[in-house]
Amino acid sequence: MKYTIVQIAGAVLLVLGAQGVIRLLIDHDNGGLLGWVPGGFAVRLACYVVAGAAGALLAGWAEGRAKKERGERA
Template structure:
């Protein structure tokens, strides 16, 4: 169950990070969820990229562990 939770959190981070980065690249003034963060375009884009990469890593790890757990049972 904890691996499925890890998978879901990772997928949410991946979606939010990728969607935010694409929105920011299309419209440089629309920071979305990170509008409160000072620093401007470069900081916002870096934060969205980190969220997307972290989400992909978490989702990948959760997916592998969940599959491995299903096979063992």
């Protein structure tokens, strides 16, 4: 159960990062959730990419651990 919560958190991070990248690439001035981050377009884009990648890694890790805990093949 604990890995399911971590997997959901990773999926949320992945979705927020992906929608942020798409939003920023379409409209460079729309910072979205990270509009407060100083540094402009490049820094915000990098933050969204890092959030998306971290979410994907976190969700994948949690899924692997959950399968191992259940005794399934990963």
